[in-house]
Amino acid sequence: MELFFRKYGEGKPVIILHGLYGMSDNWNTIGKKIAEKNFCVFIPDQRNHGESPHSAEFSYEILAGDLTDFIQQHSISDPIIIGHSMGGKVAMTYAMNHPGSIDKLVVVDIGIKNYGPHEEELVDALISVNIENTSSRNEIENLLLDKIKSIRVSQLMMKNVKRISEGHFEWKLNVKAIKENFSLLFAGIESGMQYDGDVLFIRGELSDYIKDEDVPGIRKLFNNVKIRTIEGASHWVHADKPEEFLKLVLEFISN
Numbered sequence: 001m002e003l004f005f006r007k008y009g010e011g012k013p014v015i016i017l018h019g020l021y022g023m024s025d026n027w028n029t030i031g032k033k034i035a036e037k038n039f040c041v042f043i044p045d046q047r048n049h050g051e052s053p054h055s056a057e058f059s060y061e062i063l064a065g066d067l068t069d070f071i072q073q074h075s076i077s078d079p080i081i082i083g084h085s086m087g088g089k090v091a092m093t094y095a096m097n098h099p100g101s102i103d104k105l106v107v108v109d110i111g112i113k114n115y116g117p118h119e120e121e122l123v124d125a126l127i128s129v130n131i132e133n134t135s136s137r138n139e140i141e142n143l144l145l146d147k148i149k150s151i152r153v154s155q156l157m158m159k160n161v162k163r164i165s166e167g168h169f170e171w172k173l174n175v176k177a178i179k180e181n182f183s184l185l186f187a188g189i190e191s192g193m194q195y196d197g198d199v200l201f202i203r204g205e206l207s208d209y210i211k212d213e214d215v216p217g218i219r220k221l222f223n224n225v226k227i228r229t230i231e232g233a234s235h236w237v238h239a240d241k242p243e244e245f246l247k248l249v250l251e252f253i254s255n
Helices: 024-035 060-073 086-097 120-128 137-148 151-158 175-180 212-221 242-254
Strands: 005-008 012-017 039-044 080-084 104-108 161-165 168-171 195-204 222-230
Touching (some): 005 024, 012 024, 024 039, 024 242, 060 086, 086 195, 120 137, 137 151, 137 161
Parallel strands (some): 012 039, 012 080, 080 104
Antiparallel strands (some): 005 039
16 A cells, blocks of 8 residues: 655654544644754655545554555665554554664554543544535534534544535545444554663643553563653644654654
8 A cells, every 4th residue: 555645854764653533734844843853754644544545454553564565665764753642553563563673763642551442432423424415614614513522623623624526525534444443443552572672652741641550561561661741732742732742852863
């Protein structure tokens, strides 16, 4: 599968992996800022997201396989990989499957545990909106707000709306595949080995994705890990506190 991607700068390769319901566009600003520091930044749309192809197959092993193919297709050597949420679990899965093949790993606001049923109401809300029969983006947004209630989350979901013709829309997301594979997307990261590479976990103070009680398990799996918390940040750490986020990332990947 050939993934759509954005590329910025020249230098040491960095790959940024977005989260569930996200896309490369969400990381443009951060990617460009990192590229300014002599890095070559690749930001792919993962399968079933953004401009990349859709597929019924959707799990972390498959997404890590897509990343393997992407690295080979673009002749990328020893990249730094930054993954947020779902992208963080893809990055961890890839690192476990290919130890020694990456330089550094940055995991953003996701742990290694199985999260169980988690925020499934969001994909249910997307499915419930008959987007093909709506006449405007405003109508779609109002329908989403009836289901989601959060203006911020609704606005994030609206980035996934694609106009296919006048008065006709579709989701960039493969909502059917997300729904059918939902349990797999919140599965834990399990490995019989310990990863020895340099790893940075960044969590948002206001997020519950990495709790204090989750830290020992992370340290058990990742031998050389730093864990940092950004005050006042939610799950979308990079959007809430971009300057603080960039400072932590650049300090880690530049040393």
